[in-house]
Amino acid sequence: xxxxxxxxxxxxxxxxxxxxxxxxxxxxxxxxxxxxxxxxxxxxxxxxxxxxxxxxxxxxxxxxxxxxxxxxxxxxxxxxxxxxxxxxxxxxxxxxxxxxxxxxxxxxxxxxxxxxxxxxxxxxxxxxxxxxxxxxxxxxxxxxxxxxxxxxxxxxxxxxxxxxxxxxxxxxxxxxxxxxxxxxxxxxxxxxxxxxxxxxxxxxxxxxxxxxxxxxxxxxxxxxxxxxxxxxxxxxxxxxxxxxxxxxxxxxxxxxxxxxxxxxxxxxxxxxxxxxxxxxxxxxxxxxxxxxxxxxxxxxxxxxxxxxxxxxxxxxxxxxxxxxxxxxxxxxxxxxxxxxxxxxxxxxxxxxxxxxxxxxxxxxxxxxxxxxxxxxxxxxxxxxxxxxxxxxxxxxxx
Numbered sequence: 337x338x339x340x341x342x343x344x345x346x347x348x349x350x351x352x353x354x355x356x357x358x359x360x361x362x363x364x365x366x367x368x369x370x371x372x373x374x375x376x377x378x379x380x381x382x383x384x385x386x387x388x389x390x391x392x393x394x395x396x397x398x399x400x401x402x403x404x405x406x407x408x409x410x411x412x413x414x415x416x417x418x419x420x421x422x423x424x425x426x427x428x429x430x431x432x433x434x435x436x437x438x439x440x441x442x443x444x445x446x447x448x449x450x451x452x453x454x455x456x457x458x459x460x461x462x463x464x465x466x467x468x469x470x471x472x473x474x475x476x477x478x479x480x481x482x483x484x485x486x487x488x489x490x491x492x493x494x495x496x497x498x499x500x501x502x503x504x505x506x507x508x509x510x511x512x513x514x515x516x517x518x519x520x521x522x523x524x525x526x527x528x529x530x531x532x533x534x535x536x537x538x539x540x541x542x543x544x545x546x547x548x549x550x551x552x553x554x555x556x557x558x559x560x561x562x563x564x565x566x567x568x569x570x571x572x573x574x575x576x577x578x579x580x581x582x583x584x585x586x587x588x589x590x591x592x593x594x595x596x597x598x599x600x601x602x603x604x605x606x607x608x609x610x611x612x613x614x615x616x617x618x619x620x621x622x623x624x625x626x627x628x629x630x631x632x633x634x635x636x637x638x639x640x641x642x643x644x645x646x647x648x649x650x651x652x653x654x655x656x657x658x659x660x661x662x663x664x665x666x667x668x669x670x671x672x673x674x675x676x677x678x679x680x681x682x683x684x685x686x687x688x689x690x691x692x693x694x695x696x697x698x699x700x701x702x703x704x705x706x707x708x709x710x711x712x713x714x715x716x717x718x719x720x721x722x723x724x725x726x727x728x729x730x731x732x733x734x
Contacts, residue, residue, distance in 0.1 A: 354476030358483025379691025395673030416507030470598020485584030593649020617651030618710030
């Protein structure tokens with residue numbers, strides 16, 4: 337596939353992948369907090385993200401059966417249906433039916449992630465790895481803008497029910513578009529039994545540092561993000577401010593950070609990107625520490641939010657480049673699902689306790705703690721360096 341065509345389809349498919357995650361991660365916390373749901377319950381909603389952790393259990397099915405497009409389109413149809421099913425539910429008093437609908441939504445989204453991530457591995461080449469991974473993050477973040485910032489602003493104009501209807505229809509349209517994406521030929525013989533090769537690939541002594549690094553690298557970033565929207569609400573910021581600054585402006589800066597991170601990977605290599613961009617993504621959390629601690633002007637949180645988003649984009653571009661670097665094409669769905677599930681495990685389990693952490697420590701101490709959570713992953717970098725199939729980076733003077 338031509339690089340430009342590959343980038344176009346990667347942008348479309350990662351937009352489709354990012355939209356449901358943006359709804360769950362950015363829109364749900366504001367939606368439920370505005371309806372009076374407690375911080376403790378909002379933190380526990382992190383457990384709804386467990387399908388992203390457990391998706392490796394059914395990832396072999398994606399490797400074994402059907403084209404990637406079959407799985408992507410089917411998942412998008414379920415996402416559309418479950419989004420419409422939110423409309424009649426009482427957000428102020430979520431029932432078991434509501435939780436079941438939300439869980440089905442995240443399960444369908446996780447299944448789509450498996451297939452889209454595998455498709456990215458199918459089409460990537462050593463020369464396009466940096467640009468494609470930058471585009472992956474950027475397209476997903478553009479979807480976050482619509483799912484979070486723009487959707488939140490629209491909710492004040494249309495109300496929540498019409499918003500859920502619009503999002504549901506969007507998923508149905510994306511299902512049709514995704515089905516038209518180009519197929520990539522894979523070795524049928526190698527696809528017949530993906531579990532055995534993947535287990536042999538993962539269960540080796542040299543993979544131990546990798547299996548420790550993956551869940552730790554973005555732990556500080558993700559635990560901060562769980563409570564950011566609630567922090568904005570509790571500080572008295574309006575939905576328009578949250579939507580335009582924290583979500584829309586923040587996503588724009590994340591896209592810029594992701595593209596810059598993709599350029600950094602291409603120029604300096606994956607290991608250096610993990611080191612320097614990993615430091616950057618944790619250091620920017622100090623902006624929220626300052627806002628929670630010091631008597632800064634009201635606009636101070638705007639700067640903290642944009643810095644945090646830019647650092648998040650930098651770190652994510654380096655991280656996804658590392659993950660795709662580890663995978664092979666025939667077992668990409670299972671391998672990538674395993675690695676991303678390890679990351680999701682700490683994000684979701686730790687996320688379940690974030691509301692309790694804020695209630696007991698306060699926002700300032702809790703945000704400071706998220707900076708320290710980034711240190712263990714960075715300390716593992718020398719041990720994972722031998723596992724990186726590094727392209728020769730471009731000379732600094734080029």
